[in-house]
Amino acid sequence: MKIAVIGIGAVGSVIARELNMLDYDTVLFGRQPKSGFTISEAGEEFFYPYRIETMDAYQGEPFDIVFIAVKATALNNISQTFHHLINEGTEVILCENGMGYERYFNRPVPAVVYISGQKKNDIIEHFQDSTLLIEDNPHPNIDRLITALDKNPETELEIKKSEDFERIRYEKLLINLGINSVTALSKNTSKIFDLESVTQLTRSLLEEGVAIVNNEREIVSPEFTDRAMAIYKNYNPEMGTSMYYDVIANAETEYIYIQKYLYGKKGNLETPVLDVIVTLLEAYQYKRGY
Ligand code: NDP
Structure with a gap:
């Protein structure tokens, strides 16, 4: 399965780090190319050497799942520039606070984000939590990912489904x-x-x-x-x-x-x-x- 994470900030970096522990092809996208990112947790800094590329330079196959973890104000622009990353089967998870931006996407999967952190200069401080909550609907690719995350005790990321979404x-x-x-x-x-x-x-x-x-x-x-x-x-x-x-x-x-x-x-x-x-x-x- 191919997974993309767009926006490697406070929320996206934690998602990206956890996905990289799984046996999937995960590609990270930021505004600028970079050779990795640093997350600080409980006063300790860890560097993750996962390459970040820009969307416009991407020439590979479309993704099965795309996580978008930018500020909501960047979503409209991304929805118009990420067509080469998706096809009709791609499941797009929107990891933003707020509401009303779903209209920019076909079949979006909005998530309530329980990942608390803050990006300061080039360091991401992760305070607590690594959970995304989505509505309890079938999404074949996300469902496979949920199973893989559940089976892998090393990963902290949880994607939960709720009927009360x-x-x-x-x-x-x-x-x-x-x-x-x-x-x-x-x-x-x-x-x-x-x-x-x-x-x-x-x-x-x-x-x-x-x-x-x-x-x-x-x-x-x-x-x-x-x-x-x-x-x-x-x-x-x-x-x-x-x-x-x-x-x-x-x-x-x-x-x-x-x-x-x-x-x-x-x-x-x-x-x-x-x-x-x-x-x-x-x-x-x-x-x-x-
Ligand atoms: P950040 O600013 O930390 O991260 C957003 C990232 O997106 C930045 O790295 C930014 O790059 C990148 N970005 C912006 N535009 C693009 C683009 N066009 N292509 C690729 N990357 C892009 O924000 P947060 O992670 O804090 O917030 C993301 C969403 O999550 C927001 O809606 C927020 O409200 C929500 N949220 C945040 C929580 C938190 O604790 N931080 C908790 C719950 C929800 P650059 O650094 O270059 O600007």
């Missing part, structure tokens, strides 16, 4: 909606939940998000807001979020696929907090040339 995916979107918004816009870490004002604001934002998700039918339990607030309060106070790190680095955020995605679904619902959050995130990116 829709709810879990929306819950992840809502978790990101709450904490990403307030950490990015305050440029501060999870310690801000010490402030009652931030807690109240985040709660209101989540309630609006839950109302949007449940507008047509109940997908997420209404008590999800309480659960999410408890999760935030338990985070390490120094923990940032991807959107926080993007803003600190003056980089483009994924707000189009998180906050703006929900905003686009609000219909007639009153969402005063979300409206302000979306306006400010839009303004943050305005004329920055992304």
